[in-house]
Structures are given as structure tokens and as C-alpha cells.
Amino acid sequence: MALIVQKYGGTSVADPDRIRACADNVAITKRHGNDVVVVVSAMGKATDNLISLADSVSDNQPGREMDMLLTTGERVTAALMTMALHDRGVDAISFTGSQVGIITDTEHRKAKIIEVKGDRVRKALGEGKVCVIAGFQGVSTAKEITTMGRGASDLTASAMAKALDAAACEIYTDVTGVFSADPRIIPQARKLQRINFDEMLEMAGAGSKVLALRSVEFARNHNVSLHVRSAFTWESGTWVTTEEPSMEDPIIRGVVTDTTEAKVTVLGVPDRPGISAALFEPLAGASVNVDMIVQNTSTDGTTDISFTMPMSDMKVAEDIVARVAEEIGAKGVTHDNDIAKVSLVGAGMKSSPGIAASMFRTLADEDVNIEMISTSTIRISVVVASADLERAARALHTAFGLDSGEGYAGPLPERR
Amino acid sequence: MALIVQKYGGTSVADPDRIRACADNVAITKRHGNDVVVVVSAMGKATDNLISLADSVSDNQPGREMDMLLTTGERVTAALMTMALHDRGVDAISFTGSQVGIITDTEHRKAKIIEVKGDRVRKALGEGKVCVIAGFQGVSTAKEITTMGRGASDLTASAMAKALDAAACEIYTDVTGVFSADPRIIPQARKLQRINFDEMLEMAGAGSKVLALRSVEFARNHNVSLHVRSAFTWESGTWVTTEEPSMEDPIIRGVVTDTTEAKVTVLGVPDRPGISAALFEPLAGASVNVDMIVQNTSTDGTTDISFTMPMSDMKVAEDIVARVAEEIGAKGVTHDNDIAKVSLVGAGMKSSPGIAASMFRTLADEDVNIEMISTSTIRISVVVASADLERAARALHTAFGLDSGEGYAGPLPERR
Numbered sequence: 001m002a003l004i005v006q007k008y009g010g011t012s013v014a015d016p017d018r019i020r021a022c023a024d025n026v027a028i029t030k031r032h033g034n035d036v037v038v039v040v041s042a043m044g045k046a047t048d049n050l051i052s053l054a055d056s057v058s059d060n061q062p063g064r065e066m067d068m069l070l071t072t073g074e075r076v077t078a079a080l081m082t083m084a085l086h087d088r089g090v091d092a093i094s095f096t097g098s099q100v101g102i103i104t105d106t107e108h109r110k111a112k113i114i115e116v117k118g119d120r121v122r123k124a125l126g127e128g129k130v131c132v133i134a135g136f137q138g139v140s141t142a143k144e145i146t147t148m149g150r151g152a153s154d155l156t157a158s159a160m161a162k163a164l165d166a167a168a169c170e171i172y173t174d175v176t177g178v179f180s181a182d183p184r185i186i187p188q189a190r191k192l193q194r195i196n197f198d199e200m201l202e203m204a205g206a207g208s209k210v211l212a213l214r215s216v217e218f219a220r221n222h223n224v225s226l227h228v229r230s231a232f233t234w235e236s237g238t239w240v241t242t243e244e245p246s247m248e249d250p251i252i253r254g255v256v257t258d259t260t261e262a263k264v265t266v267l268g269v270p271d272r273p274g275i276s277a278a279l280f281e282p283l284a285g286a287s288v289n290v291d292m293i294v295q296n297t298s299t300d301g302t303t304d305i306s307f308t309m310p311m312s313d314m315k316v317a318e319d320i321v322a323r324v325a326e327e328i329g330a331k332g333v334t335h336d337n338d339i340a341k342v343s344l345v346g347a348g349m350k351s352s353p354g355i356a357a358s359m360f361r362t363l364a365d366e367d368v369n370i371e372m373i374s375t376s377t378i379r380i381s382v383v384v385a386s387a388d389l390e391r392a393a394r395a396l397h398t399a400f401g402l403d404s405g406e407g408y409a410g411p412l413p414e415r416r
Numbered sequence: 417m418a419l420i421v422q423k424y425g426g427t428s429v430a431d432p433d434r435i436r437a438c439a440d441n442v443a444i445t446k447r448h449g450n451d452v453v454v455v456v457s458a459m460g461k462a463t464d465n466l467i468s469l470a471d472s473v474s475d476n477q478p479g480r481e482m483d484m485l486l487t488t489g490e491r492v493t494a495a496l497m498t499m500a501l502h503d504r505g506v507d508a509i510s511f512t513g514s515q516v517g518i519i520t521d522t523e524h525r526k527a528k529i530i531e532v533k534g535d536r537v538r539k540a541l542g543e544g545k546v547c548v549i550a551g552f553q554g555v556s557t558a559k560e561i562t563t564m565g566r567g568a569s570d571l572t573a574s575a576m577a578k579a580l581d582a583a584a585c586e587i588y589t590d591v592t593g594v595f596s597a598d599p600r601i602i603p604q605a606r607k608l609q610r611i612n613f614d615e616m617l618e619m620a621g622a623g624s625k626v627l628a629l630r631s632v633e634f635a636r637n638h639n640v641s642l643h644v645r646s647a648f649t650w651e652s653g654t655w656v657t658t659e660e661p662s663m664e665d666p667i668i669r670g671v672v673t674d675t676t677e678a679k680v681t682v683l684g685v686p687d688r689p690g691i692s693a694a695l696f697e698p699l700a701g702a703s704v705n706v707d708m709i710v711q712n713t714s715t716d717g718t719t720d721i722s723f724t725m726p727m728s729d730m731k732v733a734e735d736i737v738a739r740v741a742e743e744i745g746a747k748g749v750t751h752d753n754d755i756a757k758v759s760l761v762g763a764g765m766k767s768s769p770g771i772a773a774s775m776f777r778t779l780a781d782e783d784v785n786i787e788m789i790s791t792s793t794i795r796i797s798v799v800v801a802s803a804d805l806e807r808a809a810r811a812l813h814t815a816f817g818l819d820s821g822e823g824y825a826g827p828l829p830e831r832r
Binding site for chain 1: 432435436466469470472473474475476477478480481482484485487488489491492494495496498499500502503509510512515559561
């Protein structure tokens, strides 16, 4: 008898019909002789609705109170899913993050898991029950209700799979797997059969929404294989595993697009040691996730520092940047929301030089201006104007052989 | 410095604007130098919406899961109210029932309070914080989330007032106090300045929705004076206290109408000992609150037993009654949802004979047929057809001098 952890995302449980469909899925898995632990997200837009409600009531939302508010969304789904399972003759019980002993640190809204106790889940599984856990949440060492950031229900699932030594961790989502690009932008995007953690990490970091970055990190660090699939078809999805890419794998795994970031530029910064620290330390202290950073070479003793960060953190960041800019004697600060990030990801890139050059040429041929560049061993990201995003992504998907599924096997042939 | 407990009901916190208005009220109370504990209900129709959601997902809703689901409503309000208080510069903190140590028995959906620990509230009050508590909920001795029945946020407020030895317990609602009748039915209904617990208990038992029966019982048993008032005016409301009625008080305090009950009749029951027990014990076991019971005198060795009960319990009761009716050899069961209950309540009734006779004559003059009668020392209730309710209630309100505020001072003059 295998233990399967199944996580159902917000779109999979968006309304009563879909909750019942997911319950059917769980019931079948249970009847096949498996123990099942279910992790659920809040229904559809429930979390967004709670956030708007908070915005209408209050200008400044203490993290502790936001966590008290937001954790209710997943609890509602957990209770409803458990009721639907009872209707199907499946003995089930719902649990909050606190009840299953997901112990976190005290950083509200972005808490980190310290320990997963899981005693009540083990006991309930021993009694033959399906356990339905409200995702995204835990209880802090100070006994406060905490949440672990958007998308953290995946993290709850990986963490439970690890704590319970599950045979599989299935992530049910609104797509049938991980794709070579966002199919809404690139219709010819293909579903990947498998992808390794490093590639998945880079894709998540580059803005792919299929899996949250931290849950991939957790799964990699604890070697929990993930199976990303749809709740509404029985077709196999994408396996995310530790497997190294083989010779047959394409060099580039996918094109990732991200429109959730904004660019901030601090202009005319005096070029002296300690300036970067003065800027980025307070941002880190406020848990603002700065992504790409570019500093121009100095010509007149001053320099411009640009960086990207989630638009959602802008409210917090704006005050900090303005204050620091004044302290360090910068000439000004500009913001640009009309940017997008497009990235190439693939483990094969490591041993294949010239990818960056091919990428830049492809973009140049499309008249796409590159505003910022950042690279890792298996990823190249560029920031472009929002208006150029689709054109850039489609050109790259085609140029790197992803349309056909053959993959890119070397430098692009010279054009024209 | 006095400690004030303030409870805000569902209509008082139905939308962001009203939550902010209630927060203003709390902030003013705090600035006047009081310690404040706030108890909140779920926003407007939030609880009803969660119940419909459960109905759409599942046919049979385990109590434990319903409690997991329903407690989220009050938590949302508690978090939002706390945020609104922060905006007003008031240091505040929200708590769930479990966090403040409201320990209940294990009867889900209708749990009873065993103990109120209140340690976290005392500590937070000591730090100068306003405590905002999610009403209606507690944690059972088996460490499960429980709820204490509809309207139990009032109970949370009285219990906290008792545990913290509060100077006052203010119940903020959508009306400005307790009225001599429901103003929606009887426009000339008047607000009562004060009422004693026994009268309030009978009014709640007779179907008045202003205060929940159990919270009045609790307040009476623990001598917690309640001040029922509106959150949106500063006028004084109605004080509910232990005070005995004085000579000047009217004999009849109010007319209470109730349209939430249904009548069940078990026909042709063999008239032998133990029949009532056979019927009502299993209903009590299923926590169905049977209200009025009438058994007709037997003529042919069989008898008809009629009783009223909340329509909302009908789903549970129907099966039980059908089963018992068959077991005891009854001829059949009928249900009637089109009934209403109208009651006269007043402590003066105790020492004033003939009230029942005057009541029946008033109804007869209005051609209202009486289906069932039940009395206590300070209440007379009759069941009538729903269609007759308004006419009956208005006639009684006028006949017993409640329109003018003078009150009824003796038997009605003989009419025509």
C-alpha cells in the first residue's frame, strides 16, 4: 500500500462541481489501495478576494492579521473536500496547518517551515482515513497562525510528502504539466515528459507559474519527486525529478515569460563602496525579493543602478528606495511597470557555448531591445518592453527548436 | 479604567464601510480610557453563504467539517476589524476562539462552553491592546475546532465578560435595542429601556432574534448585565439585567413573533406509556430542539401528538420521526411549515390572572384560529397559521396597551 500526496490548486477546486470532481479523483486513488493525503489551495479567486477585502477595510495590513484572514480560504476548501469525500463513502478528516504540526518561523506572510510533526496525520492514516490538509499555512514557534507565501500549498504538499515518506507527490493544476512555454502566449508550446529540479528551479525563478519556487527548492533539497498533472484528465503529466538530462535531451528545455515584475532605476548614484549594500540590505530586510540587478559603468563618478522586483512589493519598496536614494545622494528614482522578462532555461546549456549569443541575435532580428541581462549556468534572462514580450518569446521558441520538439542542437545558422 | 466587552453582529460588520464604522466606535471607547475586548460575528450573509457552499458540495455534512468551514467567517471579520483598528492608531490583536482558550465539549455545531481560560487576552490587555475575538467558536477537549450554534457570538461575549470580570457587555446589533414587538411587523413597536433576564429569556425562547437564548441564559446564570444597542447611533439601547420589574412596569413587556418553526403531527399513536419517550428521546439525541408539544386526549385508544421544532432541523428530524412512527405503530406523520408562533411575554403576568383569557379573546375577535398553546409563568405562546401572524400580533400589541407605551393594567374591557 503506497502513500500518495495529492495537491489540488485553486483552479482545480474553484467551484462545488470541481471540488466534487477532485473528490472523485481522491476516492479512486484511495480505492486502488493507496493511503492518500490531500493538500488543498483556496477556491479560485478566494485569496484575491480576501486581499481586496483587506484593502477596502485598511491601508496598512499587519502580517499577523493578514495571515489570520488568508488562512481561512484553504480551510474552507479542506472542509468542503472532506464533506465531498464522505459523500463518496471515503472516511476523511480535514486539518489546518497548525493541527498537522507544520511549525514555521515567525515571519508572517512569508514564513519558513522549521519542522513538520505530522502526528495527527499519521494517526488518522493509521485509522484508514484520507487526510485533507489546508495548504499554505502553519503555526509559528510563537503559536501564531502563519502563511508561507503565494503558491505555498505546493510547499505544504512537498513537506508532507517528505515528512510521511510518501511514494509520490502529485501536484494537480489547471494545466496538464510543465510546458516548453506558456501555451497562452505560444500556441505551439509542448508538454515536457520530465524535467530535472535544477531546470524547474530556473523556470520557477524565471517566472513560470506552474510550481512555486520554494516548493521546488524544498522538493529538490529533500529529493521529493513531483508529478505535475491535471485533475480533470487521467493523462500523465510532467515528472520533476533529480534525473540528470541525457544526451537525447534538448539543450533548451523551455522559454519562460514573466510579466509580474517592475523595474526600478536609481539615477546618478555616487560611485563609491557600500552603495549597493545601502540600497539592497533594507529591501531584503523588508522581504522584498529583488530579482535582476544591473549597474552601469561609471563615467562621471556617478552610476545608475537598475533592478527588478515583484510589482506586488512596490508599495513597500517605494518608500525604502526613496529614503535610501536621498541618504546616498542619488539624483533620482524612476519606476517602469511596462517591462517583461523572457528567459531560456535548459541544463544542456551548461555544456553548450554560444546560447546567449544566439539568443541576442534572435531578439535583434525581431527588433527587440534588451534592457537588462542576467544569466546562470542553465538560464539566460533578458528584460524587454512589455509590448515586445510575445514577439520575443515566439521567436525564441522557434529559433531554439522547441516548436518541433527536436530541441536546439547547436549554434543557429547565420541568417541573411 | 473599566473593561468593556463589545460584540458586533453580522449586520453591523456586513461590509468594509460598516467594519470601519465599528472600528471608530471601538477606537472612541478605547480613547475614553477603557480596556476593550471586541467579539465579532461573520460578515452579513457569510455564514449562510458557507452553508450553501457545503450544500452544493455535499449531501451529508459531518459536524466536525462544518465547524472547520463555518469558523472561518468570524476569523475573517476579526482580522479585518483588527486591521481597521491599526489604521486608527489603536494597537489591536485578533484571536480565534481556540487561541483565547474557550474550551467546549465535543458536540460539534452546538458545543457548550466548559471553561474560558483567557490567558492570551489578559496578557494582550495588559500590554494595552484591544483584543478582537472571533465569536461563535471554541476548541473542544478533544482539540477539535467547535462552534456553539447560530447566534453564539453573543455567548462568546457574555462568557468573555464573565471570565474577565468586565464592567459592561455591549451587544451591538442592527436594531437600537429590544422592542415591544418586531418593528417590521408592528410599526408602532417601542424600544424598551430595560428588561429583566427572565423576560428576555422568554422572549428569546419565543423567537425574538435580538439575543440568542443561550447567551441570555449564560448572562443570567453568571449575572452579566447586557446592553443591547446599535453600532451606528450613540443613543442608549436596552439594558438586560437581573432587576425585578417595579410596580410601574407594564404587565406585558412585548409581543414576540416567530416564523422559523414547523409543526409535525404523529397521527393515530397507540395511547400507552412510554410513547412520548420513544419519540422525543431520539430527537433530543440528535440535538433537535423540540419546542411546543401538544398531545390530544385519546378517544379510540389512539392519540395525535403534535410538536414544533426549527425548520432547519427538519432534515434530521424527518427520518427519526418516520422510523419511530413505524416502530410504535402510528398511523402516519404530517408536516406543516406554514405555521407561526406569537407570544406575549411579561414578568407582570405572574401576578395578573386572566392574561391568557384576554389573549384568546383578542385572537378570536380577529378570527385567528389557535392550533397549539403553551404557557410559562411569564409567557403565553400560541401557534397560528402563517397567514394570520401579522394580524394576530398587531391586535395583541394594541390590546395589551403596548402601542401607547402605557402597558396593560388589567383585564380587557368586554367587547361588543
